[in-house]
Amino acid sequence: MIELTNVSKNFKLGETTVEAVKEASLHVEKGEIYGVVGYSGAGKSTLVRCINFLEKPTSGTVKIAGQDLASLNAKQLREARRKIGMIFQGYNLLKTATVYENVALPLKLEGLEKQLIQERVEKYLNIVGLTDKKDHYPAQLSGGQKQRVAIARALAHEPEILLSDEATSALDPETTDSILKLLLEINQTLGITIFLITHELEVIERICDRVAVMEQGKIVEAGSVLDIFTNPAEETTKRFVGSEASFEIPPELLQHYKQTGKLVSLYFVGQSTDEPALALVSRHFDVLPSILAGGIENLKNDTLGKLLVHLKGEEAAYNSAIQFLIEKGITVREVAS
Template sequence: MIFQGYNLLKTATVYENVALPLKLEGLSSKLIRERADKYLEIVGLSDKKEHFPAQLSGGQKQRVAIARALAHEPEILLSDEATSALDPETTDSILKLLLEINHTLGITIFLITHELDVIERICDRVAVMEQGRVVEEGTVLDIFTNPKQETTKRFVGSEAGFDIPQDLLEEYKKTGKLVSLYFVGQSSEEPALALVSRQFDCLPSILAGGIEHLKNDTLGKLLVHLKGEEDAYNDAIRFLTEQGVTVREVTK
C-alpha cells in the first residue's frame, strides 16, 4: 500500500524505511539488501539511501513509500490518494513512475483518487463510489463519454464543466438543440461536424471544447448548438453517430 501521507519513519534512513518491513517479514539479510537496492533504483533514489525523510522533498518521500511497497513484490499495489498532497510537477513525475511500474513490472495498481487527471492518465477502468457503494463502473472511456449515474455525471463534469453560464445555455436551448459531442481516436481526425452543415439543413455552432489525453486514447469534447428543424437535427445526429462520434443531448 502507498499512503497519502508517506508514513515514513523519521529516524530511519531511506534504505532502512524500505528494509525494515522486509526484516519484520523474516526475509534474509541478503534478500533484503537485494530488494531494497533494486526498488530504490527503480524509483530513482539510489543516491539517497543514507538520507533521512526530513532531507527529502515531498515527491522523494512518496518515491520511498512506493519503493517500500514494491519491495514486498505484491501482485496488487493499493495507492490511497498518493498524489493529492503533491504539487502538479511532482504529481506528474509520480504518475509517470506508476505507469512505468505498471508496464515494466506487470503489477495491478488499485488507485483511490478524487483527481480526474490521475484517472485520465493512468487508469484502464473506473469504479465510482458514493456512500460506500459502487454506483457505476466501466472503462475510462465509457465513464467519461457516457456516465449514467448522477454522481458520475457530477464527477466527470458535464456541460457546466465548460464554465458557460446556465442562463446562456438556456437561451441557446430556445433556438435549437444543445449536444455534447465526443470524438475518440480516429473519429477526432474526421471533419464530421463540418460535414453536418454541408449535408443537412442544420447549422452547428461550437460553444466550447477541449482535448483530454487518456491512458490509451485521445478524447475530444465539444459543446455544440444545433439550429434547424427536428428532422434535420435527427438526421445530423444519426450521421455523427455513424461517423463514430458519441452524441449526448444536453437536457439540464
C-alpha cells in the first residue's frame, strides 16, 4: 500500500545542508497499522510528510498502491492526495467555524454536492462520537474532542490511508487511550491503512502491527511489534524497551544485584504466560530466583508479560536454568550494567 525506497530529504539552512531523512525504506501492507517511533529530531515528521508529498523527497521513491508520486503532474497529485487523510498534533481547526463546518469545508472546496457533504459529515461525526457537538466551536471542546473533529475531517474524504503526525502527544493519558481505541476501530471497521509516528511507546504497543525505529534520519530497525519488544537489536530500540528503564529500578540497586548473581529480563508471550516456568527453575536447578519487578503489556495481537529477575547460583546451574526457560518459550535477556 505504501512503499518507500531509499527516501532522503535534505533542507538548506543558509550554507548548511540538514539531512532530515536518510535513505529510508519501508513497506506498509494494505489494512495494517504501521508505526514509526523515535526521539525528537529523529526525522519522523519529515518522513510522514514525504508520504503525501507535503515534503517532496530529495531522492528515492514513494509509491502509493503502486503509483509513483514523483511521476504525477499537479492535478494527478491532488487526486492521489485525496486518498490520503492526515491528522496533526495541533488539530488545525478553524476557530470561527463550527464542528460541522470544520468537517464540511474541505468537501465544499473539493466541489462535492451539498447532500453528499451532509451525508458524509453526519456519518463521520457519528463514527467519532461527536454528533451532539456539531454546532459547537473549537473553543468549546476538549483536546480529545478537537482531535476527534480532525479525525472526522480526514475521514470525510473517504481515504484509503490515514497518516497520523503525533496525534496523541498533546493529550492526557485517558484521552490518549480513547483516541487510540478510535483509531483501532476505524482501522478494523473501515479497513483504512494507518501510518503513524510517535515518540510514545504506549501508542505502538496498543494498536500497531509493525514498527520502525528512527534515529538521526535513519530507520535503524523494523519488524513486528512483538519482535521489537522482545528482541531489540539496536541501542536506540533497547533504550525504548529496556527492562531496567521501564521498571524504574535505581541504577545502584541494579548494580548490587548484578554483583551477587545474574540479572535477567524474562518475556512471556501468549500461552507461555500460563507456564509456572520460574517456579520450576528453583525446583529443578540449584538456582534461587527473586522477582524484582514485573508487569503485563497488552499489545494489539498479543499479551506480553515482563519480569525482572535476580538469579543466584553457580554459572553452570544458571546456564541450565536459562536454557530451560528458553525451551519453555520464554525470551531471556541479561540486563546490561
